[in-house]
Amino acid sequence: MNRVETAGARPAVFLDRDGTIIEDRGHLGHIGQIELFPFAVEALRMLQEKYLLFIVTNQSGVSLGTITRDAAERVNTHVVRMLLSHGITIQQVYCCFHARHDQCDCIKPRPYFIEKAAGQFSIDIPRSYSIGDHPHDVEFGRAAGATGLYVFTGHGQKHKRELAHGALCFDDLLSAAQWIMAH
Ligand SMILES: [Mg+2]
Numbered sequence: 001m002n003r004v005e006t007a008g009a010r011p012a013v014f015l016d017r018d019g020t021i022i023e024d025r026g027h028l029g030h031i032g033q034i035e036l037f038p039f040a041v042e043a044l045r046m047l048q049e050k051y052l053l054f055i056v057t058n059q060s061g062v063s064l065g066t067i068t069r070d071a072a073e074r075v076n077t078h079v080v081r082m083l084l085s086h087g088i089t090i091q092q093v094y095c096c097f098h099a100r101h102d103q104c105d106c107i108k109p110r111p112y113f114i115e116k117a118a119g120q121f122s123i124d125i126p127r128s129y130s131i132g133d134h135p136h137d138v139e140f141g142r143a144a145g146a147t148g149l150y151v152f153t154g155h156g157q158k159h160k161r162e163l164a165h166g167a168l169c170f171d172d173l174l175s176a177a178q179w180i181m182a183h
Pocket residue numbers: 016017018019020024132133134154155
């Protein structure tokens with residue numbers, strides 16, 4: 001991708017939603033089912049001191065017909081509101097509503113949404129991170145020229161054998177955030 005060095009560009013963290021910030025309920029369509037991980041608020045408060053925060057989520061249930069697009073968007077909006085009530089600002093939620101067989105451009109690990117964010121915000125991508133509980137969340141950051149971090153919450157334990165060798169792994173979002181802030 002072409003990237004122009006911009007004065008004042010800020011690094012960002014691109015966060016997976018399900019299994020990373022909130023419990024993974026699978027095709028979550030009701031705001032009543034949203035459960036923030038207990039460590040998420042502390043982790044995100046820490047990160048936002050230095051990083052713009054984005055949520056990037058694949059909601060294949062929309063394509064598969066298990067949830068509506070409106071329901072997926074209501075959940076995204078509610079997660080943002082819950083975090084805002086704790087003083088955390090999510091700049092934007094980017095959501096892929098497709099399933100893998102749709103072969104869209106925006107499904108992770110394709111770096112589409114990081115590139116889109118870079119077009120909308122002034123972002124220092126080499127100093128940015130992606131974090132998530134699926135190997136695709138790690139590859140997503142790497143493919144854009146950022147650093148991908150893996151967490152063992154959500155589906156993290158289940159998929160860890162599929163991780164690329166040498167991937168940076170953490171127990172949860174809080175330990176990943178502490179590592180980022182120490183770098
Ligand atoms: Mg996830």
